[in-house]
Amino acid sequence: MIISYPGNLSVRLYKLLMTRIKAMKITVTDNYKEQSELAASLMCNVIENRKNAVIGLPTGSTPLGMYKELIKSYNEGKISFAHVVTFNLDEYIGLPATDENSYNYYMNHNFFSFMDIDKKNINIPHGNTDDVTGECLRYEENIKAAGGMDIIFLGIGRNGHIGFNEPGEFFEPYTHQVILEKSTIDANSRFFGSVSKVPTSAITMGIKTILSARQIVLLASGKEKAEILKEALKGKITPKIPASILQLHEHIDVIADSEAAVYL
Numbered sequence: 001m002i003i004s005y006p007g008n009l010s011v012r013l014y015k016l017l018m019t020r021i022k023a024m025k026i027t028v029t030d031n032y033k034e035q036s037e038l039a040a041s042l043m044c045n046v047i048e049n050r051k052n053a054v055i056g057l058p059t060g061s062t063p064l065g066m067y068k069e070l071i072k073s074y075n076e077g078k079i080s081f082a083h084v085v086t087f088n089l090d091e092y093i094g095l096p097a098t099d100e101n102s103y104n105y106y107m108n109h110n111f112f113s114f115m116d117i118d119k120k121n122i123n124i125p126h127g128n129t130d131d132v133t134g135e136c137l138r139y140e141e142n143i144k145a146a147g148g149m150d151i152i153f154l155g156i157g158r159n160g161h162i163g164f165n166e167p168g169e170f171f172e173p174y175t176h177q178v179i180l181e182k183s184t185i186d187a188n189s190r191f192f193g194s195v196s197k198v199p200t201s202a203i204t205m206g207i208k209t210i211l212s213a214r215q216i217v218l219l220a221s222g223k224e225k226a227e228i229l230k231e232a233l234k235g236k237i238t239p240k241i242p243a244s245i246l247q248l249h250e251h252i253d254v255i256a257d258s259e260a261a262v263y264l
């Protein structure tokens with residue numbers, strides 16, 4: 001267990017928070033495979049306790065190993081998603097679900113199509129809509145109507161973003177439209193072949209939406225995440241590093257491989 005003092009809070013407020021914070025548990029794994037196995041096992045635990053669990057899901061490179069492990073467990077008959085409800089963190093604006101760079105496509109091709117999940121229980125923001133504001137409100141309402149998320153899995157961007165909550169002057173609470181930072185567009189251009197093809201905006205769960213999950217698992221893999229992971233977990237809580245707000249959650253597991261955890 002590592003509990004760190006967020007330096008920008010008064011001692012009084014910190015003590016008050018500490019009575020509420022159970023702990024942030026940081027687990028360092030030897031490698032990516034171990035990290036993925038551990039993340040998958042945390043998801044399986046939640047589903048074993050509640051077969052109609054509501055689960056928040058990420059995209060990107062980091063969770064791919066976790067999805068592979070879950071598919072393996074499903075094929076071995078150890079887990080079922082038949083009653084599970086999922087909410088993805090985010091989606092690009094302007095890409096149809098059939099576009100191979102949409103997160104809809106990613107989820108179907110890397111995970112859902114291999115599982116027994118009921119399609120009506122899959123929720124991904126509709127990024128190809130004329131009514132983005134209405135879509136954001138609908139998404140937020142749907143999470144509430146499902147009873148809130150039992151657990152959410154997150155990656156971390158090199159700029160400290162979670163979902164697509166980019167660094168800024170304040171924390172955006174609810175599901176909203178976001179203009180993507182240049183650093184995010186550059187980082188994600190590896191999937192699109194060129195920077196000019198990357199959408200410039202997205203729909204993302206907000207910070208309060210993410211924090212409303214009853215359990216959070218933050219995954220970080222590789223040396224390019226080491227610096228930002230240290231800042232997010234050990235530094236000031238600030239909207240300039242959106243992941244830093246996770247320090248305030250009552251039930252969070254950080255699973256970092258040894259390269260990402262090098263400065264922790």
Ligand code: PGA
Nearest residue numbers: 060061062063155156157
């Ligand atoms: P990555 O993205 O897993 O592809 O590094 C993480 C993120 O941007 O949240």
